[in-house]
Amino acid sequence: QNWMSVSSPNSLQEVHWLYVGSKxxxxxxxxxxxxxxxxxxxxxxxxxxQFQGLVRYCAEDVYHTHEVLQKxxxxxxxxxxxxxxxxxxxxxxxxxLPVDTSWERYLAAAEYTFQDMEGEMKAKLMALADRACKxxxxxxxxxxPWLCNLDWxxxxxxxxxxxxxxxxxxxxxxxxHYRREKEAFWAGGRRTEGGAGMEERRKPFG
Numbered sequence: 001q002n003w004m005s006v007s008s009p010n011s012l013q014e015v016h017w018l019y020v021g022s023k024x025x026x027x028x029x030x031x032x033x034x035x036x037x038x039x040x041x042x043x044x045x046x047x048x049x050q051f052q053g054l055v056r057y058c059a060e061d062v063y064h065t066h067e068v069l070q071k072x073x074x075x076x077x078x079x080x081x082x083x084x085x086x087x088x089x090x091x092x093x094x095x096x097l098p099v100d101t102s103w104e105r106y107l108a109a110a111e112y113t114f115q116d117m118e119g120e121m122k123a124k125l126m127a128l129a130d131r132a133c134k135x136x137x138x139x140x141x142x143x144x145p146w147l148c149n150l151d152w153x154x155x156x157x158x159x160x161x162x163x164x165x166x167x168x169x170x171x172x173x174x175x176x177h178y179r180r181e182k183e184a185f186w187a188g189g190r191r192t193e194g195g196a197g198m199e200e201r202r203k204p205f206g
Contacts, residue, residue, distance in 0.1 A: 016064050019071040123185050
């Protein structure tokens with residue numbers, strides 16, 4: 001079967017022709033999109049003059065979209081029967097971008113949400129890494145199906161006593177720095193203006 005007979009370009013006219021077809025039985029693509037040019041190329045005066053016809057065109061677009069939905073939705077539910085897939089598809093269709101003066105506020109909120117989630121992710125990764133490092137004692141990593149695949153080999157440190165003391169102090173400083181960073185994150189990283197919770201902050205617009 002030719003792939004062109006089971007696919008179409010991404011336009012309402014072509015998609016409607018693929019799933020619904022022509023009511024006259026002819027290859028007329030069923031939908032006349034010429035009036036759309038009045039909205040894109042015409043003037044306000046032209047729109048007012050043809051108002052009734054243009055409103056009918058918009059209503060017919062909604063009707064044709066509903067016809068396509070009646071054909072496509074059962075196919076989608078048959079292929080993806082789990083309700084999570086359907087909910088995810090609806091959620092992905094909801095995002096929007098503002099076009100007024102709230103654009104700057106949208107950018108700031110999106111950036112803040114990104115930084116917040118990135119900080120939370122880094123904290124969780126640091127906690128997981130800290131927990132994994134403890135498995136080196138008594139070779140406990142061998143009992144883990146994931147950690148046993150990592151390279152746990154280490155090279156003995158060779159140097160003078162002074163260098164050993166310096167290295168020990170360096171490691172202690174690193175550990176102390178890591179501890180302060182973690183405490184600072186958990187102490188202040190979850191606070192927001194007005195006391196909003198994390199789930200609330202992740203919504204750019206309430």
